[in-house]
Amino acid sequence: MLDALRNALRIPELRRKILYTLGLLAVFRIGSFVPVPGVNAVALAEQLGVAGGNIFGFLNLFSGGALGRFTVFAMGVNPYITASIILQLLTIVIPRLEELAKEGPEGRKIIQQYTRYGTIVLGIIQAIGITALARNWGVLTNPNAFTFISIVVTLTAGTAFLMWLGEKITEHGIGNGISLIIFAGIVADIPVGTFNIFQAIGEGGVNPFSLLFFLVAGVLVIMAVIMVQQGERRIPVQYAKRVVGRRMYGGTTTHIPMRINQAGVIPVIFASSVLFFPLTLAQFVPSIAPFVDRVIGIGTFGYNLLYFLLVLFFTYFYTAVTWNPIDVAENMKKYGGFIPGLRPGKPTAQYLDRVLSRLTLAGALFLGVIAVMPYVMAAITRMPTSFLYFGGTGLLIVIGVALDTMKQIEAQLLMRHYEGFLK
Known part of the structure; x- marks a missing residue:
């Protein structure tokens, strides 16, 4: 495997794609620590119960801990995934969308544009819901209309930016961008989860x-x-x-x-x-x-x-x-x-x-x-x-995305007469 990785880094085009992908994933991780202004993130995390294995704990896992810290990427790519599901279901029901799906790359571009619009709409709805919940719990530092709107805009912009990052990784990098963003978020929480488990062993839990x-x-x-x-x-x-x-x-x-x-x-x-x-x-x-x-x-x-x-x-x-x-x-x-x-x-x-x-x-x-x-x-x-917190969902996503990404690198190596990862 080390030889295959070394060969991958020797190829200028493949090395550029790998570094490009890693660079954008690093941007995602940095953004996961940029807080949304006007919110007491610690108090909100306690109210949401992100450490208790509930629904917000799973959403926090998919966002790489951004929801627990209530950063600009707190909503992750969930609105994009939901919009994709809706568009794919509508493709079967609406003849016009079915025709676009059969038109090849040009038709898929139009459907992708509809998915982007749907992501923004769903992102706004989800951001309003989270912000309203935070206001009801009294964790906003200044609960006026300006603060409310600015938080909604910040959260929606964060999701739109992640959607753009994912598309750029898919277009110019290695692997599926949205899947890699979810993958990076899940993997980033492994050290914290491991520490909590060993701490619980020490305490007898x-x-x-x-x-x-x-x-x-x-x-x-x-x-x-x-x-x-x-x-x-x-x-x-x-x-x-x-x-x-x-x-x-x-x-x-x-x-x-x-x-x-x-x-x-x-x-x-x-x-x-x-x-x-x-x-x-x-x-x-x-x-x-x-x-x-x-x-x-x-x-x-x-x-x-x-x-x-x-x-x-x-x-x-x-x-x-x-x-x-x-x-x-x-x-x-x-x-x-x-x-x-x-x-x-x-x-x-x-x-x-x-x-x-x-x-x-x-x-x-x-x-x-x-x-x-x-x-x-x-x-x-x-x-x-x-x-x-990891669960079967996280396990399947991590293994599946890792295998798909390795296969793409493998194809690039074999195309240039190098041995790949999977022998």
């Missing part, structure tokens, strides 16, 4: 043997996640020979790689964002808070069941959006390709759809189990839920 069992189980889960993320089924494809002029083309055998987890970590991120909405709303409407916390509060049976079902839904949904068996079958037929034993066209599309459905079911069940597993493990080991 955590049994060392329970922690050891939890860590061993965590390592096994990480190994399983990597195996499933890398696993794929290869569908053999043959291309018939054809003569064009004086040259003969085709006659080759290749395969279609169909991954077990075709959707990656996107379903987990989407499911978390959807589940955060009622939990966050309950914090702003005290009358429904007891009911929501009792039914789908973090760690409850209802929360885990709903989380599991949402992961299943978004796995199938995102796979259906990104991988169309009919288009694949038509492209194969156009270039003279066929799956041995199947006629080109509709029979091939039906076969691919059947295989994809079975693989997606296995991948969706695996993602759902991993997402809720930490709470099951906590019940067995009797670990306090406040130490589950």
Whole structure:
């Protein structure tokens, strides 16, 4: 791995992309410590209970601790993720958006612009809610209209800036920018979480043997996640020979790689964002808070069941959006390709759809189990839920983003005849 990293830094273009990505992630981390003026951040963090493993604790994890410090990046990229979910769902319902999605890069640019507008609108709504909550709790130093508006503008601008950072990383750097920002936020809190756990052991709050069992189980889960993320089924494809002029083309055998987890970590991120909405709303409407916390509060049976079902839904949904068996079958037929034993066209599309459905079911069940597993493990080991800040969601995101980024670097290295990370 060290040799592969050394080779990556030797290539000027790849080195520039890596340094560019690291530089923008450093900007994100610096901004996570720039406080919003006019707010007592310590008192607000106590009121939100970000250290207690509640919904705001998860939002604080995704923002890299920015919510607990109430900095300019306190809302993180959550409004952008929610806007992306809404636009992707509307793509199926609204014919105009469906046409844009099929128009290629130009159509996707327009949809991306709509997503930006939606991010700003949702960011303003979320910023107003958080600021109103802070005013009701009396943590604003000067609770007048100017302070209220300035906090809303600052929080919305912070989210817009993070959205811009993510797009720039995707465009000029390595990996998916938004995913890397979430990744950086989660990883940045690992040292603090580790310190809190060992401090609890010293104070007698955590049994060392329970922690050891939890860590061993965590390592096994990480190994399983990597195996499933890398696993794929290869569908053999043959291309018939054809003569064009004086040259003969085709006659080759290749395969279609169909991954077990075709959707990656996107379903987990989407499911978390959807589940955060009622939990966050309950914090702003005290009358429904007891009911929501009792039914789908973090760690409850209802929360885990709903989380599991949402992961299943978004796995199938995102796979259906990104991988169309009919288009694949038509492209194969156009270039003279066929799956041995199947006629080109509709029979091939039906076969691919059947295989994809079975693989997606296995991948969706695996993602759902991993997402809720930490709470099951906590019940067995009797670990306090406040130490589950990382959770299955964070684990899947960190491993998935790391693997995807390594694959992109791997592709760049192999293209230049170097050995990559994954041998």
